[in-house]
Amino acid sequence: MSNVEEKLARSLTGESTAIIPYLPYLLQDLWELGALPSEINNLISSHIPITKDTRILDLACGKGAVSINLAKSFGCRVKGIDIIPEFIDYAVKKAYEHGVENLCQFQVEDINQSVTTEKDYDIVIYAAVGDVLGHIQDTILKLKGTVVKEGYILIDDAYSNKGNQETYVSRQQWLTAFRDTRVKLVAEKTTDENSMEAINQYNQACIIKRAQELQAAHPDQAGLFAAYIQSQQEEIDDLQGDITGVVWLLQAV
Numbered sequence: 001m002s003n004v005e006e007k008l009a010r011s012l013t014g015e016s017t018a019i020i021p022y023l024p025y026l027l028q029d030l031w032e033l034g035a036l037p038s039e040i041n042n043l044i045s046s047h048i049p050i051t052k053d054t055r056i057l058d059l060a061c062g063k064g065a066v067s068i069n070l071a072k073s074f075g076c077r078v079k080g081i082d083i084i085p086e087f088i089d090y091a092v093k094k095a096y097e098h099g100v101e102n103l104c105q106f107q108v109e110d111i112n113q114s115v116t117t118e119k120d121y122d123i124v125i126y127a128a129v130g131d132v133l134g135h136i137q138d139t140i141l142k143l144k145g146t147v148v149k150e151g152y153i154l155i156d157d158a159y160s161n162k163g164n165q166e167t168y169v170s171r172q173q174w175l176t177a178f179r180d181t182r183v184k185l186v187a188e189k190t191t192d193e194n195s196m197e198a199i200n201q202y203n204q205a206c207i208i209k210r211a212q213e214l215q216a217a218h219p220d221q222a223g224l225f226a227a228y229i230q231s232q233q234e235e236i237d238d239l240q241g242d243i244t245g246v247v248w249l250l251q252a253v
């Protein structure tokens with residue numbers, strides 16, 4: 001299995017690449033797949049002089065919830081890129097529904113490719129994507145390459161409160177990475193666990209329902225869907241425990 005596929009499965013909390021063909025079905029009831037669009041909007045409007053001329057790149061945009069909210073709130077132009085064609089189809093449909101189809105462009109592509117061709121944006125967003133672009137230093141450098149000088153980089157991720165772990169690095173390691181890659185930390189917004197709890201529970205209930213339908217339709221694959229539900233639950237438990245969700249707003253200097 002390719003590295004890209006393994007990371008794709010992981011970015012959506014799947015432990016096995018065998019889950020990939022079923023992800024659009026499992027996640028069909030959700031629009032927001034990672035970041036809270038309102039949180040991103042607030043962080044951007046509090047720190048960046050955003051206008052309708054601001055150009056934003058949303059890498060691994062999922063179904064476009066963050067992109068569309070930004071275009072709708074600020075009238076700015078957003079390009080969203082994701083590797084799952086069904087997610088991009090959904091994003092295009094949603095952009096029409098919200099009347100921002102002229103401001104939003106959505107494209108199917110591996111973002112490892114996009115970072116080599118997409119340049120000169122004012123803001124790049126990398127929300128809930130994990131290690132798709134590599135370790136944190138590599139990720140920051142690749143994101144930095146897509147923005148203008150003094151452009152902004154917004155990363156929605158998490159840190160471990162128990163020091164460096166296999167999946168999550170510590171807060172200190174993020175800060176060291178910012179220093180090593182020469183980006184300025186403009187703002188740090190940690191996730192309010194209480195407000196996330198209800199959202200997580202609702203999302204998990206939707207996913208369980210769809211996983212049960214898949215179990216009934218493909219009994220030979222029942223273990224695969226059960227494992228997906230379990231890994232989703234483990235991530236929710238982690239975020240209520242030793243892991244802190246965080247949005248970093250950085251500036252390329």
Ligand SMILES: C[S@@+](CC[C@H](N)C(=O)[O-])C[C@H]1O[C@@H](n2cnc3c(N)ncnc32)[C@H](O)[C@@H]1O
Pocket residue numbers: 004007008011012031032033034035036059060061062063064065066081082083084087109110111112126127128129132
């Ligand atoms: C947890 S979702 C986050 C989506 C969105 N950023 C949000 O916050 O709603 C992770 C996304 O990463 C995408 N992804 C994973 N690997 C990718 C790759 N190599 N190129 C493009 N998108 C990728 C997945 O398809 C999925 O939509």
